[in-house]
Amino acid sequence: MAGTLDKGEGLVRNASLAATELIREAILDGRLQPGQRLKEEDLARQLGISRTPVREALLMLQVEGLIVATPNRGATVRVHTPDDLDDLYGLRALLEGHAARRAGVRINEEQVAELRESCDRFDALEPEDELRELVRENMFFHNTILEVAGSARLGSMVRRVIELPLVYKSYIWYSPDQKRISSHYHRQIVNALASGDAERAELIMKEHVFEARDLLVARLRAEESAAPAEAHA
Amino acid sequence: MAGTLDKGEGLVRNASLAATELIREAILDGRLQPGQRLKEEDLARQLGISRTPVREALLMLQVEGLIVATPNRGATVRVHTPDDLDDLYGLRALLEGHAARRAGVRINEEQVAELRESCDRFDALEPEDELRELVRENMFFHNTILEVAGSARLGSMVRRVIELPLVYKSYIWYSPDQKRISSHYHRQIVNALASGDAERAELIMKEHVFEARDLLVARLRAEESAAPAEAHA
DNA sequence: GCGGCTCGGATTGCATACTGTATTTTCCTC
DNA sequence: GAGGAAAATACAGTATGCAATCCGAGCCGC
Numbered sequence: 001m002a003g004t005l006d007k008g009e010g011l012v013r014n015a016s017l018a019a020t021e022l023i024r025e026a027i028l029d030g031r032l033q034p035g036q037r038l039k040e041e042d043l044a045r046q047l048g049i050s051r052t053p054v055r056e057a058l059l060m061l062q063v064e065g066l067i068v069a070t071p072n073r074g075a076t077v078r079v080h081t082p083d084d085l086d087d088l089y090g091l092r093a094l095l096e097g098h099a100a101r102r103a104g105v106r107i108n109e110e111q112v113a114e115l116r117e118s119c120d121r122f123d124a125l126e127p128e129d130e131l132r133e134l135v136r137e138n139m140f141f142h143n144t145i146l147e148v149a150g151s152a153r154l155g156s157m158v159r160r161v162i163e164l165p166l167v168y169k170s171y172i173w174y175s176p177d178q179k180r181i182s183s184h185y186h187r188q189i190v191n192a193l194a195s196g197d198a199e200r201a202e203l204i205m206k207e208h209v210f211e212a213r214d215l216l217v218a219r220l221r222a223e224e225s226a227a228p229a230e231a232h233a
Numbered sequence: 234m235a236g237t238l239d240k241g242e243g244l245v246r247n248a249s250l251a252a253t254e255l256i257r258e259a260i261l262d263g264r265l266q267p268g269q270r271l272k273e274e275d276l277a278r279q280l281g282i283s284r285t286p287v288r289e290a291l292l293m294l295q296v297e298g299l300i301v302a303t304p305n306r307g308a309t310v311r312v313h314t315p316d317d318l319d320d321l322y323g324l325r326a327l328l329e330g331h332a333a334r335r336a337g338v339r340i341n342e343e344q345v346a347e348l349r350e351s352c353d354r355f356d357a358l359e360p361e362d363e364l365r366e367l368v369r370e371n372m373f374f375h376n377t378i379l380e381v382a383g384s385a386r387l388g389s390m391v392r393r394v395i396e397l398p399l400v401y402k403s404y405i406w407y408s409p410d411q412k413r414i415s416s417h418y419h420r421q422i423v424n425a426l427a428s429g430d431a432e433r434a435e436l437i438m439k440e441h442v443f444e445a446r447d448l449l450v451a452r453l454r455a456e457e458s459a460a461p462a463e464a465h466a
Numbered sequence: 467g468c469g470g471c472t473c474g475g476a477t478t479g480c481a482t483a484c485t486g487t488a489t490t491t492t493c494c495t496c
Numbered sequence: 497g498a499g500g501a502a503a504a505t506a507c508a509g510t511a512t513g514c515a516a517t518c519c520g521a522g523c524c525g526c
Binding site: 014049050051053071 | 511516517
C-alpha cells in the first residue's frame with residue numbers, strides 16, 4: 001500500500017468517473033510514468049474499488065489517448081515520441097489559432113478584463129513559486145479564450161490535445177526567460193482581441209504554440225540521443 | 234426479437250469492440266434514431282451478449298460523441314441541432330482543409346492516380362445506384378487524402394467529425410446536380426494536389442465542406458420550422 | 467547445449483448477481 | 497376527484513467469480 005492513488009476524499013458521485021480523474025491526474029503529474037503497465041487489479045486495490053469501474057476508466061482514458069491498450073494484454077501509459085508531439089502541437093496550433101480568431105469577433109469588454117487580470121496574475125508569480133501555479137494560470141488563460149470562442153466541440157478537442165503533453169517536463173516552458181516570452185505573447189493576444197483584430201490574434205496564438213512545440217521537441221530529442229532507449233526498471 | 238442488431242456473423246475477436254461497431258453502424262444508418270433511448274439490457278439481448286461489453290461499447294460511443302449519457306439514467310442517441318452541425322462542419326472544414334494542404338506537399342504519383350480512379354468510379358455511379366455506394370466512394374476519397382496527409386491524429390479527429398452527420402439524410406448531397414458539383418470539386422482538389430499547389434487544395438477542400446454544410450443546415454432548418462418540436466412516439 | 471513444447475501462473479474478458487437510485491404507479495387522504 | 501406520500505418497478509452502477517488468453521519457466525528430445 002505504499003503509493004496509493006486515492007486521496008481519501010469523499011464526494012464521489014460515481015466510481016468510474018472518480019477513477020478516471022484520479023488515474024488521469026496520476027498520469028499527468030507523473031506518478032504513473034509513460035510506458036508503465038496499468039494492471040486493473042492493482043489500480044482497483046489502490047482506489048479501493050472493484051475492477052469494473054477501473055476498466056471503464058481505462059477505456060475512457062484509452063479513447064482520450066492517454067493510455068494504450070492491447071487486447072488481452074492490458075494497458076500502459078502512452079509513450080510519446082518527439083515526432084508524435086510535433087504532430088500534436090501542429091494540430092494544437094491549428095485549433096487554438098482558430099479559437100483565437102473566433103474569440104476575436106466575439107469577445108466583450110468584461111472578457112478582455114478577465115484575460116488582462118490573468119496576465120497580471122501570471123506576471124506576479126515568482127520563479128520560486130510552484131510550477132503548478134504557473135501551469136494553472138496558463139491553462140486558465142487558454143481556457144478562457146476557448147470559452148470566448150464559443151464552440152463546445154472545438155473546446156473539447158483542444159483540451160484533449162493540450163492535456164496530453166503536460167506529462168512532459170512542463171518546467172522547460174517556465175524558465176525566467178520563457179516565462180517573460182509567454183507573458184508577452186499572452187498580452188499581445190489580448191491586445192489583438194481587444195482591438196477586434198481576429199486574424200492577428202490567430203497569428204500570435206499559432207506562433208505561441210509553435211514556440212512551445214519547438215522547446216519541447218528540441219528538449220526531448222536531446223534527451224533521446226543522450227540516453228537512447230533506456231530500459232524500464 | 235423484431236429488430237435485432239446482430240447479423241449472425243461470427244469472427245468476433247472481442248465482444249466489446251464488436252458491440253461498438255454494431256451499435257455505431259445501427260446509429261449511422263438510422264436503425265437507431267436520434268433521441269432514442271438505449272437500454273443496456275435490450276442491446277445486450279439483441280446482440281446476444283451480457284451487459285458488460287454493452288456498457289463498454291456505450292462508453293466508447295459516448296466519448297466519440299455519438300450518444301449522450303446522463304448518470305443513472307442511461308444513454309440516448311445524440312440529437313444534433315442545426316447550430317450544432319454548423320459548428321461541427323466549421324471544424325471539419327478547418328481540419329480537412331489542413332489535411333488537404335499537408336497532402337499537397339506529400340503526395341506522390343501513385344496516390345494521385347488512386348484519387349483520380351476514385352473520381353472516375355464516383356462519376357460512373359448512376360443516380361439510380363445505391364446511395365450507400367456514393368457515400369462509400371466519397372468517404373474513400375476523403376479518407377485517402379487523410380492518409381496522404383500523414384498524421385494519424387489528424388485523421389482520427391476528422392473521421393470522428395465526419396462520421397456523426399452521416400446520420401442525417403445524406404441523400405441531399407447526391408442529387409444529380411449536387412453529385413456533379415461534388416465531382417467537380419474532387420477533381421479540382423486532385424489537380425491542385427497533383428501540381429503541388431497545397432494552398433489551393435486547402436482552399437477548395439474548405440469550400441467543398443462549406444457547401445456540404447450549407448446544404449445540410451438549410452435543409453434541417455427548413456424541416457425544423459415545418460415540423461417544430463415533434464414528439465417522439 | 468539449444469530449440470521447441472507443455473504446463474502453470476498471472477491477468478484480462480465476460481457473465482451474473484447484487485445494490486442503489488430514479489421514476490412510475492398505486493393507494494390513501496383531503 | 498385531485499394531490500401527495502409510499503411502495504413497486506425498472507434500470508444503471510458495482511462487485512465478484514469463472515472462462516479464455518497470454519507469457520514465461522521448466523522439461524524433453526535432438
